[in-house]
Amino acid sequence: MRDAIPQGTYKVQALDRAFAVLDLLGESETPLGLAQVAASLQLHKSTAHRFLMVLERHRMVERTANGKFRLGLRLFDFGNRAIEQYDLRDRAQPHLRRLVTETEETAHLALLEAARVIYIDKIEPTRAVRMITRIGASNPVHCTSVGKAILAFLPQERAAEVLRRIRYERPTHRTISTPEALRAELEKTRRRGYAVDDEELEEGLRCIAVPVLDAQRLPVAAVSVSGPSFRVTAQKLPAIANHLLQCVRGISVDMGYVPSGRGARAAVSA
Amino acid sequence: MRDAIPQGTYKVQALDRAFAVLDLLGESETPLGLAQVAASLQLHKSTAHRFLMVLERHRMVERTANGKFRLGLRLFDFGNRAIEQYDLRDRAQPHLRRLVTETEETAHLALLEAARVIYIDKIEPTRAVRMITRIGASNPVHCTSVGKAILAFLPQERAAEVLRRIRYERPTHRTISTPEALRAELEKTRRRGYAVDDEELEEGLRCIAVPVLDAQRLPVAAVSVSGPSFRVTAQKLPAIANHLLQCVRGISVDMGYVPSGRGARAAVSA
DNA sequence: TCTAGCTTCTCATATCATGAGACGCTGGTC
DNA sequence: GACCAGCGTCTCATGATATGAGAAGCTAGA
Known part of the structure; x- marks a missing residue:
């Protein structure tokens, strides 16, 4: 489904996974539930859950009223800092x-x-x-x-x-x-x-x-x-x-x- | 120096660290070298290096001509997706x-x-x-x-x-x-x-x-x-x-x- | 040429993320 | 009203994974 780990010798599994989550949410038109995220990325429920919670703590991800996840506004902040220079x-x-x-x-x-x-x-x-x-x-x-x-x-x-x-x-x-x-x-x-x-x-x-x-x-x-x-x-x-x-x-x-x-x-x- | 791990029970060290790196680069007026990043975040050189390489692979970070690091344009993409909804x-x-x-x-x-x-x-x-x-x-x-x-x-x-x-x-x-x-x-x-x-x-x-x-x-x-x-x-x-x-x-x-x-x-x- | 300060790389170690699975909630169906 | 299905939350033993000491390469300046 997702394109596998990009070539390149340095690897930090957790990071690759976290960015895959962000990617997925970024692609998706609508917010996604935990189960959907886990399934799309072939992650275990509990792993996906942990990632999402951490991402949420960092406001990289936020939850809608019905508990689904979407990209968080922190990313908007970062993005604008990135081009600010x-x-x-x-x-x-x-x-x-x-x-x-x-x-x-x-x-x-x-x-x-x-x-x-x-x-x-x-x-x-x-x-x-x-x-x-x-x-x-x-x-x-x-x-x-x-x-x-x-x-x-x-x-x-x-x-x-x-x-x-x-x-x-x-x-x-x-x-x-x-x-x-x-x-x-x-x-x-x-x-x-x-x-x-x-x-x-x-x-x-x-x-x-x-x-x-x-x-x-x-x-x-x-x-x-x-x-x-x-x-x-x-x-x-x-x-x-x-x-x-x-x-x-x-x-x-x-x-x-x-x-x-x-x-x-x-x-x-x- | 940095404010420690935010409270909240879920933790993925690697993610917290990665975001700390992004934060640091976001705060900084000018691009930073590996050594500066490692020192500010109290990370070991080689750890900081690995993170930066992975972040670069994801284009969350990019290197200037003289090898220093700054936020990457991928963040800009993400940021705009975040508010697109x-x-x-x-x-x-x-x-x-x-x-x-x-x-x-x-x-x-x-x-x-x-x-x-x-x-x-x-x-x-x-x-x-x-x-x-x-x-x-x-x-x-x-x-x-x-x-x-x-x-x-x-x-x-x-x-x-x-x-x-x-x-x-x-x-x-x-x-x-x-x-x-x-x-x-x-x-x-x-x-x-x-x-x-x-x-x-x-x-x-x-x-x-x-x-x-x-x-x-x-x-x-x-x-x-x-x-x-x-x-x-x-x-x-x-x-x-x-x-x-x-x-x-x-x-x-x-x-x-x-x-x-x-x-x-x-x-x-x- | 030498040195200082930086980046890159390797590898043995134990820390840390992992995922099986149990639990609990909610909403839909009969 | 009771049952089921699907989803989110949480715990914990295990070992895969990130870690960091340190060596080796760079580069630039003296």
């Missing part, structure tokens, strides 16, 4: 909001982790069709505009390392599926200064993204604009890209990067 | 944004957990003085407007349970410090339909909040407006309260609560 989100938000007003489409802010991008913020235009993305969720780099935007401007070695880890899932028939194709696409991205995802993650969804560069000109994140293909047409891309570039320049300045002129702009000229 | 945040956001435009002050969305409130969203006016609150952070109920707003409209027994857990810290000299005073304040809150924090959490900061009620008319969260006392004056409170009430009514409707008329409004009439 970047403190990108707070600073980026006003710029993202302006971007959304300008483009009337959904904006995302994403970070790279391993070979996936994690969405750390999302702003939707007031009367948009609700997008299904969830803050905190992740997608493979190779089928997202944010992923390609970051990857394209990463230094050689770091990019290579990420490339090596990509497994090339294909959510749609347009998804890039070979390292060569991806490399070409990244080259293209570098040339024009922005990355495009043309229904490569989801049918009917087109996205465009640019990286947010730090003081060392390294991409720390990316901002994207996403919308239905019929609205985000090929002709509109350059205009949107301009808004995006202005947006990330604003973010960079707010983060204290690049005193003036160069920098974020470099994404285009580089 | 409420799915309040997404739906509330547009309303909060409108609220911020109307009032030109910072808006917060908070949940109650145990005897504390947890901020799950924050929107700041474009040119505001940056507030120090962090999404995911928490404060005691008795010194926040959101806390009082939720508490005031909770059913008798649940409120009593929360009251029992309050420890009455006093961050400022205006902070409510006795159960009696709090009870009186809650009564007042119920009568006027909104809660006020008059520099009870922080000198110079005034907040006003109203609860978000669900279909059963139970408060599931609260929305607040906060700003410097000189701007958020006593005279302005009723006007702000009106915006707040409109805001939560909007949220309730969006959540599918209360088809029309009654409901959120009840906060005032109740």
Whole structure:
């Protein structure tokens, strides 16, 4: 059922089990009872029970009125601490909001982790069709505009390392599926200064993204604009890209990067 | 150094230790090395090492370029899953944004957990003085407007349970410090339909909040407006309260609560 | 080159988590 | 109203599992 103990030589059974419990609760739409948890994870009742009690003590898990378990809010605290160090989100938000007003489409802010991008913020235009993305969720780099935007401007070695880890899932028939194709696409991205995802993650969804560069000109994140293909047409891309570039320049300045002129702009000229 | 094993009969040493590690990394401003972690937690080097490796495998922890450890982005994923079930945040956001435009002050969305409130969203006016609150952070109920707003409209027994857990810290000299005073304040809150924090959490900061009620008319969260006392004056409170009430009514409707008329409004009439 | 301070690794030991199973509760069925 | 089934809680003897002393590798700075 669950994928077994991930490879890697260090093991602490109790921890692996505890995280399996959290995973399970995280996947589940609804809170689960002790018996369900124990069964899904093939743990003995009493073992599962002990874990859940300890997790509850740490507020990693909480009980609903009817005694079922779900993820606890402590995790929310931890999660926000985890990205706090970047403190990108707070600073980026006003710029993202302006971007959304300008483009009337959904904006995302994403970070790279391993070979996936994690969405750390999302702003939707007031009367948009609700997008299904969830803050905190992740997608493979190779089928997202944010992923390609970051990857394209990463230094050689770091990019290579990420490339090596990509497994090339294909959510749609347009998804890039070979390292060569991806490399070409990244080259293209570098040339024009922005990355495009043309229904490569989801049918009917087109996205465009640019990286947010730090003081060392390294991409720390990316901002994207996403919308239905019929609205985000090929002709509109350059205009949107301009808004995006202005947006990330604003973010960079707010983060204290690049005193003036160069920098974020470099994404285009580089 | 660290507060010892929390009381509670169920124990899994490995878990307590792992969470202590996460706690430590969460508290720390900067990433920590293995030796620092081991020393702070009084763990043996090799034990700390093993834990960190396992935590890293689960992406609960990640290593910076120089080999130090900090919280991993997996936690961010978990954290967002934890509040997803409420799915309040997404739906509330547009309303909060409108609220911020109307009032030109910072808006917060908070949940109650145990005897504390947890901020799950924050929107700041474009040119505001940056507030120090962090999404995911928490404060005691008795010194926040959101806390009082939720508490005031909770059913008798649940409120009593929360009251029992309050420890009455006093961050400022205006902070409510006795159960009696709090009870009186809650009564007042119920009568006027909104809660006020008059520099009870922080000198110079005034907040006003109203609860978000669900279909059963139970408060599931609260929305607040906060700003410097000189701007958020006593005279302005009723006007702000009106915006707040409109805001939560909007949220309730969006959540599918209360088809029309009654409901959120009840906060005032109740 | 040497040293200091850090991380990584190994392995024998006993501590600690484990799980069989008993008990008790609740809610549904006849 | 009595029975049953399913679930959560709790105890305790057992041995599998995490533990930590210490050795070995690193790296950077003098």
